[in-house]
Amino acid sequence: MRNRHLLLALILACSPGLAGAAQQRHLALSAARLIAPEQARVIEHPLVLIDGERIREVREGGAVPDGYEHIDLGAATLLPGLIDVHVHLDFDPSFASGNYYKDLLTLSPIDAAVLAPTAARRTLEAGFTTVRNLGSAEYIDVALRNAIDRGQLPGPRIVAATLALGATGGHADPDTGFSPFIQFNGASGVVDGADAIRQRVRENVKRGADVIKFMASAGVLSNEQSVGAPQYSQEEMNALVDEAHRWGRKVAAHAHGTEAIKMAIRAGVDSVEHCSFIDEEGLKLARQHGTWLDFDIYNDDYILSEYGKLGVPQAQLDKEKLVGRTQRENFRRAVKAGARMAFATDAGVYPHGWNAKQFAKMVEWGMTPLQAIQAATTHAAELLGRADQVGAVKPGLYADLVAVEADPLTDIATLERVSFVMKGGVVVVPHPSRP
Numbered sequence: 001m002r003n004r005h006l007l008l009a010l011i012l013a014c015s016p017g018l019a020g021a022a023q024q025r026h027l028a029l030s031a032a033r034l035i036a037p038e039q040a041r042v043i044e045h046p047l048v049l050i051d052g053e054r055i056r057e058v059r060e061g062g063a064v065p066d067g068y069e070h071i072d073l074g075a076a077t078l079l080p081g082l083i084d085v086h087v088h089l090d091f092d093p094s095f096a097s098g099n100y101y102k103d104l105l106t107l108s109p110i111d112a113a114v115l116a117p118t119a120a121r122r123t124l125e126a127g128f129t130t131v132r133n134l135g136s137a138e139y140i141d142v143a144l145r146n147a148i149d150r151g152q153l154p155g156p157r158i159v160a161a162t163l164a165l166g167a168t169g170g171h172a173d174p175d176t177g178f179s180p181f182i183q184f185n186g187a188s189g190v191v192d193g194a195d196a197i198r199q200r201v202r203e204n205v206k207r208g209a210d211v212i213k214f215m216a217s218a219g220v221l222s223n224e225q226s227v228g229a230p231q232y233s234q235e236e237m238n239a240l241v242d243e244a245h246r247w248g249r250k251v252a253a254h255a256h257g258t259e260a261i262k263m264a265i266r267a268g269v270d271s272v273e274h275c276s277f278i279d280e281e282g283l284k285l286a287r288q289h290g291t292w293l294d295f296d297i298y299n300d301d302y303i304l305s306e307y308g309k310l311g312v313p314q315a316q317l318d319k320e321k322l323v324g325r326t327q328r329e330n331f332r333r334a335v336k337a338g339a340r341m342a343f344a345t346d347a348g349v350y351p352h353g354w355n356a357k358q359f360a361k362m363v364e365w366g367m368t369p370l371q372a373i374q375a376a377t378t379h380a381a382e383l384l385g386r387a388d389q390v391g392a393v394k395p396g397l398y399a400d401l402v403a404v405e406a407d408p409l410t411d412i413a414t415l416e417r418v419s420f421v422m423k424g425g426v427v428v429v430p431h432p433s434r435p
């Protein structure tokens with residue numbers, strides 16, 4: 001017991017967090033404008049005062065107070081650090097060889113773990129200071145999250161799901177479509193029946209999950225026939241959500257199909273991912289339950305233009321053709337219906353660091369630029385339950401900020417080229433005028 005206390009004391013003494021607090025920096029960040037999405041307002045000539053990793057105060061103009069180091073971003077526009085609520089940092093098309101079957105048979109989760117830090121760095125450098133990792137092999141996301149939190153690797157704050165839960169033969173089952181004599185070994189989220197599902201939720205929590213992800217329906221990039229059929233019974237979904245919520249974890253359901261979306265909402269999930277075939281009743285149910293709808297509407301372009309080259313089976317490309325257009329039309333309907341919507345790209349399906357390409361799609365399909373920015377800041381933070389930590393530039397929150405050179409309220413695509421990134425008061429991408 002005494003040894004344990006000694007060990008704890010040692011760990012605390014060596015922790016970079018505490019060392020950092022001792023020599024806290026005071027920074028004053030100024031720019032031409034600050035977009036404050038949570039107030040739907042633009043602040044002219046902002047002066048953001050930062051103590052250590054947190055924001056102390058946001059002033060409108062005025063002189064830099066004594067003791068504060070000044071970083072002036074000139075004509076740039078500041079925004080809160082961006083949030084993507086659906087990524088997979090342990091996969092990226094650039095990690096693939098072009099031979100789908102060869103990759104499946106030769107790459108292991110260790111390869112994924114080696115490459116994941118690159119994905120994390122690209123994500124952060126693109127201005128995404130927080131992400132929700134919705135499914136990862138072998139708890140890679142937990143190890144990555146912890147290494148980033150300890151300051152050992154550059155990367156965004158990660159809300160980790162660990163293994164995605166799903167039915168035998170479903171979207172989370174890697175064995176589907178292969179000979180029965182081939183099995184992909186390793187930690188698995190494949191689980192059936194209410195009791196076993198409850199146990200699996202507890203296991204994920206035990207291993208470090210911040211959120212629980214499950215496959216309510218079939219999917220595109222997997223070998224089951226359907227693209228949207230329900231893959232759990234209502235009873236199974238109810239048990240999953242009940243158990244996750246008991247442990248204080250939110251639930252994200254992958255669902256393309258009309259019925260599966262409604263079943264997930266009725267079960268009480270916090271967000272539905274993809275939402276491709278959502279109908280009027282689904283939109284109404286989501287409103288009644290306060291469910292977030294996360295549409296990954298950039299994916300279709302990338303999958304259709306690139307996935308043939310990666311050797312992905314034609315059957316999967318055919319499934320993509322079934323969802324792509326309808327998903328975008330339903331995104332527009334959801335915007336019109338006033339649904340709660342957060343920015344979710346499923347990056348990993350397309351290259352990490354390209355996350356912001358989805359903003360232009362969201363505006364093309366019915367959001368105002370401000371709504372698209374709110375989806376990736378204010379609303380994403382609400383969905384994560386972390387609005388007191390991230391998603392806004394206001395006192396007490398982490399000093400996570402990005403800057404762009406054009407006005408994103410008139411030119412949303414400028415978010416694809418952030419000129420400055422700060423995470424927790426540390427400059428990650430310096431502004432070109434102040435390298």
Ligand code: ARG
Nearest residue numbers: 219220221296299300323324
């Ligand atoms: N991970 C998702 C799936 O395999 C990707 C769907 C992408 N397609 C789209 N149109 N959003 O089902």
